[in-house]
Amino acid sequence: DAGITQSPRYKITETGRQVTLMCHQTWSHSYMFWYRQDLGHGLRLIYYSAAADITDKGEVPDGYVVSRSKTENFPLTLESATRSQTSVYFCASSEGVQGGYGYTFGSGTRLTVV
Amino acid sequence: AQSVSQHNHHVILSEAASLELGCNYSYGGTVNLFWYVQYPGQHLQLLLKYFSGDPLVKGIKGFEAEFIKSKFSFNLRKPSVQWSDTAEYFCAVKDGNNRLAFGKGNQVVVIP
Numbered sequence: 001d002a003g004i005t006q007s008p009r010y011k012i013t014e015t016g017r018q019v020t021l022m023c024h025q026t027w028s029h030s031y032m033f034w035y036r037q038d039l040g041h042g043l044r045l046i047y048y049s050a051a052a053d054i055t056d057k058g059e060v061p062d063g064y065v066v067s068r069s070k071t072e073n074f075p076l077t078l079e080s081a082t083r084s085q086t087s088v089y090f091c092a093s094s095e096g097v098q099g100g101y102g103y104t105f106g107s108g109t110r111l112t113v114v
Numbered sequence: 115a116q117s118v119s120q121h122n123h124h125v126i127l128s129e130a131a132s133l134e135l136g137c138n139y140s141y142g143g144t145v146n147l148f149w150y151v152q153y154p155g156q157h158l159q160l161l162l163k164y165f166s167g168d169p170l171v172k173g174i175k176g177f178e179a180e181f182i183k184s185k186f187s188f189n190l191r192k193p194s195v196q197w198s199d200t201a202e203y204f205c206a207v208k209d210g211n212n213r214l215a216f217g218k219g220n221q222v223v224v225i226p
Contacts, residue, residue, distance in 0.1 A: 042218035
């Protein structure tokens with residue numbers, strides 16, 4: 001049961017570079033999400049997707065781009081990385097809107113922008 | 115938009131002590147509430163959830179939470195903690211678009 005896989009686990013990049021974080025799930029869940037986790041802020045939603053080719057902004061979308069051409073993949077791209085985007089990024093998936101469905105999280109990507 | 119407040123961000127207690135973490139939410143729609151736990155260096159894992167029925171919800175590892183609608187609260191409890199409960203705990207509320215809003219978390223340290 002591979003579940004939800006994020007890659008890479010760790011990434012160091014330079015300011016101004018483009019970087020893509022990958023997320024892959026094996027359950028065919030409709031919903032996928034990207035969160036960033038920062039000390040003192042908890043988890044904040046960047047983008048989410050209700051289905052393939054349907055994406056929407058979350059709380060902190062600026063500087064990020066997402067796509068979802070296939071149900072199982074939901075990559076997150078930082079178009080021009082800034083130091084403020086140094087964070088731990090978590091991808092999550094969910095079966096549906098109904099109340100009983102929670103999220104399943106990936107193991108996270110620790111991104112450092114220098 | 116929904117929001118969550120968690121109090122006492124840092125909690126230090128001894129093994130066998132009781133734990134209670136407060137969570138208050140703000141959301142006008144049908145309430146779906148969750149507690150997640152994040153052990154050091156790991157991803158978030160679901161502890162328990164409430165979406166309907168009995169307001170006292172039991173989760174994994176001896177945790178429970180009580181939904182009190184009149185107080186907009188969903189407090190997490192464990193009668194006797196262990197060293198292995200050292201972790202960060204997050205309360206979350208889900209909106210009608212299936213988006214989870216998280217509180218800022220409670221860092222719990224259990225001293226052997």
